[in-house]
Amino acid sequence: MTVVELKGVSRKYGNIVALDCLDLVVEKGEFLTLLGPSGSGKTTLLNIIAGMTPPSSGRVEIDGRDVTDMPTRQRGLGMVFQNYALMPHMTVFDNIAFPLRVRRVREQEIRIRVAEVLDIVNLRDLGGRKPRELSGGQQQRVAIARCLVYKPSLILMDEPLGALDKKLREQLQLEIKRLHSDLGVTVVYVTHDQEEALTLSDRICLMNTGRIEQLGTPHELYFAPETVFGAQFLGESNVLTATVSESSSEETVLRCSVGTIRAPTTSVATGAEVTIVVRPENIRRLAPGECIGNELSGELIDTTFVGGVTRYYVRPDNGSVLVLKELTNRTAWAAGSGKVRIGWSAEHTLVIQNIAGR
Amino acid sequence: MSLGFIVPLGFIFFRSFTIDGVFTLEGFRSLLTSPLFVRVFWTTLEISLIASIVALAVGYPVALHISRQSERVRSLYLIMVLLPFWTSILVKSYAFTVILGDAGLINTALRALRLPQFEMIFNRFGVLAASTNFLVPFAVFPILANLLAQDPNLGKAAEVMGAGPLRIFWRITFPLSGSGVLAGFILTFVLSLGLFATPALLGGRHDMMMANLIDFYTRDTLNWNAASAIAVILLFTSAVLLLLLNRVRGTEKFA
Amino acid sequence: MNSPARKLNLGAIGKPVHWRFPLTGIMAWSAFAFLLLPSLIIIPISFGNKNQIVFPPTAFHWDLYYLFFTTSTWIAATTQSAKVALLSTAIALTLGTLAAYGIERSRLRGKQLLLVVLLSPLLIPGVVTALGLYSYFAVIGLSGSTTALVMGHTVFLCPFVIVTVSAGIKELDGSIETAASVMGAGRFKIFTAVVLPQLRPSLVSAGLFSFLMSFDELVISWFISGAQTTTLPVKMYSSVQTETSPILAAISTMLTILSVIICLGAEGARNLRKKAVAADS
Incomplete structure (x- = not known):
């Protein structure tokens, strides 16, 4: 089943072409990574899926519905940011409860669901803390829990591990991989780190100058690069x-x-x-x-x-x-x-x- | 160079505790028992409190609106705050006497429309209107600084999670701007404690503020001891509030 | 997909609920009107009837301006204000810049405290400073003199200059000064040849606004000026109640225009700096 389908999506900023007539399909349960150097258009593409940047032309479909003109908040997505974007004035519990409160879920149910996701990300006893009392890795787990709690059909991750040091990054990569395979969520992940892309992805969408350079499994990209850029960017x-x-x-x-x-x-x-x-x-x-x-x-x-x-x-x-x-x-x-x-x-x-x- | 400031302050302290060179607390004692001083003191607090709160209420949407503009547009809007900020308070106060006076613009218009007219000058209303006008830019700046320092991803994150603009404002933007609002409040409050021209031009006999009372004691009754004692009280109140402001600024970083 | 997904039991969790709230813009524009209109309304009045205020004006006269420029007391007060503003700006700019540089580039232990003392006149009520200066000048026998006014205004302007120039110094790259000193430049040479030229935009803006602040200053002047040294704001303040003619409308208009010119001048200086930075990179 298709979760996201992009049809001929372009994005121009004045004369600069950030995305050039791009087609892409993300299947349900898939972990797709948008990989590329900075300026390759991967973040623009993520923002178009999220609805924070409108495409200059082309259509965006999520779960089979055309959402091109739908505001972000109605698209039912989840998103994890590089700087976590946790509300500093709310406790961990309130942060995770936020999307449920937006949806008018009863407080009793909120408590059960928040406890469940805190369990999943191994932060059971930290619900009462403020984000600034947590380590970077813990904060990012809270951000992930905040996405999981309302089970969006698609989770977007924008370089979520970019602010962490190498060791922690590798540890969280494994954890994200575990969550993905355990929960069967669909993830579109943006990174410029080739190792991270190879570790996590079911498929990698390699991007360069606003175009898809190559789309395929990590094996295909590594062993059968179709372009010189691909061969040089990966490995x-x-x-x-x-x-x-x-x-x-x-x-x-x-x-x-x-x-x-x-x-x-x-x-x-x-x-x-x-x-x-x-x-x-x-x-x-x-x-x-x-x-x-x-x-x-x-x-x-x-x-x-x-x-x-x-x-x-x-x-x-x-x-x-x-x-x-x-x-x-x-x-x-x-x-x-x-x-x-x-x-x-x-x-x-x-x-x-x-x-x-x- | 700082002596240029410290020496005069020393003189105030000296005079507030002495009469004819002899140490005494008489100045403060007689002030605290003087009905005039007590009345003026409370009037000052009342006007300062109301004017600050109204200025914050007027300034907040301004700061919010400016913070949401692109950088180019933002500097244009800022000029509209900076121009009144740099206009002489005397000019602004005079303008309010022209607008609010019995023969002023509003009452003339009301008369032309055969509507009832209001006394808006030489009373509390006039002082508050002009003071608020003076204070709004001072309320805008700290709030704007706070809003601009907020992480734009917070709003985006909330939007992705399905929150609408009103919820994002009340649950995220507004609570996070608390320290900016508090800083703005202290700043406007301290500034209004020292208002001089505005109450003199727009207020009535019952709207005299502390600065005017100092002027009255210095000029009309030549009671330098009382004037200095009021100045010390004013200085002390302001200093305490400003130290508070310093602490607010210190805690602002967590946001 | 094994246990945790089932354990979570996450189905569709309803639709987000929200309303639209377009009022911010309206409220902001009302506030701009409230801020700007009073000064703007004075402008048409200043061209109106010279005996009483009529709004909307029925005729266009320069009478009030003519009256202002032909009344020797108004001209004297204006000249006095300009003189005091120029002198105190020059002194405050010199002292304030030196102080700012000294503070920014020193590693003094009492730096923070010194800064608080230096900046406090910016925030404590003007009337306190005014009364202090008044008693001080009375004792040293300077009351009512232009010297006293210039000194008083300098005290009032210095903190502002320090704040503005310090902000400019913070933007400077300290390693340029280190480089100059490695190349053998002395402290004085570094200050005049390296620091000051880079600070020009801050100095221009500090100077312009200092002039305006002094020119508009009322409270300190009210306390320490004498009959012969009355400044323009003092004369305006004392004549608001007594003057029957709306001549103040003309003066207010000119003061507002002065503020606009100075704001635009400072904005221009700021943009020049931006351009210089852009050209560098």
Whole structure:
């Protein structure tokens, strides 16, 4: 069942296009993340769903009803803000009771429901506290409880963990994931943090300059990026430009500045200009004489040791620097080793078609 | 440089406790038993209290309206508060005598319409009208500062949860503006305690305020001891209230 | 979807209930009318009949202005006010700026207390300051002199200058001064070559409003001016009850126009600064 459907939604601020004719469907029970750099339009999109920003064109449907012209307060949504947006003058209990009082729920029932959600977010005994007496993590749990208590069909979260430190953020990510799977709520989540998106989401909507760059599961986005932007935004990438020189049902052969590169079979026509992406963790150091599909020799120009991982920066004989990443082990190359050989198997070459305008 | 202020204040204290150089509490004793002083004291408190409350009631919607504008429009509206703020109180008081007087605009209009006329000058009404007019900008500024400091996400959050504008105002905006209102009240109250020209121009004999009484003792009866004692009482009252204001400002941060 | 969802037993929880409330704008505009109209109504009256107030005016005369400019006592009072305002503004601006800089850039322990003392004349009733100055000047034999008026007004203006200039100093980037001092500039050089030029907008606004405050000041002048040193507000105050002619309407109009000019001037100075900041970035 569809909870949200956006049809050709655009938003312009003067001459600036914040959202460019965008279609999106969110299914019931789904955790969808809007991921992108700042200015990519993800917050604008969230505000359009919430009704706080009207779209310049296009329609918004929630639960099958057209809500484009409906004010925010009638849309029956829940929202969690980055700065929590808890009422500082109300106790935790009153904050959570607020949406129920708006709905004229009887006080007796309010007490039962608030107690239940406080239980769910593990804040059982803190109902009498004021928000400022709680830690940041606790405040955000109150904000989440305030959304859960009236069971909106959709919960919007606008970088809810952005104000927390790394450790707490990871802990709350797990908690949000648990709440989502336990309660079966539908969540649209905005973040610029790729790890957070990968951890939490059923699907990720990767956005850039007001458009959807790619929409898919975390796996699809990571292993099969459709655009160079996608490949670079999620995870690290080595990017090379190449020309398809041979395309068969078994493999594709490409030619680029560092030599001939083999890749899995693609639909790209021979002679086409393409971009190839190789993840640093897929490139390996090769022993003399070892062949794995694609091999290059080059000069080791730098080595950085980052705890469990070591990075090597290699300049191929004829091209720009490639990065490879390996779990640290004792056989590491020392800087200044001079000529080295590196390589990756053909299946790890990602071929991305160049699309006009991107 | 602060001596320029402290020395004169020292003189007031000295004079309030001495007559002809001899220490005495006679000044304060005779004041507290003087029906004139007691009456003026209560009149001052009464006028200050009413004028401050009315000024807050008038100023609150102004602050609220201004706080909801975009930054550009806001500065235009602010000019409409700042202009009267910077207009001489003498000019404003004079304007009220012209508007409210027996031959003034309102009564002339009422006469032309064959409606009953009112005495609006040389009485409490005139003083209150002009004082309130003077105080409104002082009420607007602290309330506006408070409203602008409120987290705009609170209103958005409440709206998403289904709250309408009236509920958002009464349950969130207004309770959170409490410290701004209190600061505005103390400020306007202290300012009205010291009103001088307004009661003199618009009030009757029974609307004399403390500043006018000081003037009366200094100028007409040359009783500097009594005048200084009143000034000390006025100073003390204001100082206590201003310390209170300081504490209000200190607690404002939690909002 | 397991137990907690069922345990919560959350069904649809009804519709939000609310009303519309469009009154704020109406109330705000009524308040603006209340604030602005009194001063505005005086303007047409100032061009009206010169013997009594007639509203709406039946004719257009410059008579009241003519009367003002040909009456030597009014002109003398106006000149006196301008003189006092100019002198006290100049002194207060100098002293206040030095004090503000000293306070803002020092790490004195008594800083807070000093600030309270310096700023208190801003809020304690003017009549208290006035009476204090009156008794003080009487003792040192300056009563009624222009010197006394200038000194009194300076005391009254200084706190305002300090507040305004301090706000300007707070916006400055202190590291520029540190940089100047690293490059070898002395304290005096830093103050005149680095601090003051950056403070120009604050100084302009403090100066303009100080002039206006002094020019309009009544209570202190009422207590300490003498027959020969009467200022314009003092003369206005004493003539409100006695004057039969609405000449005060003309004077009020001119004072209001002065306020408008000074407000606009200060606003202009503020915008200039904004533009300068925008051009920098």
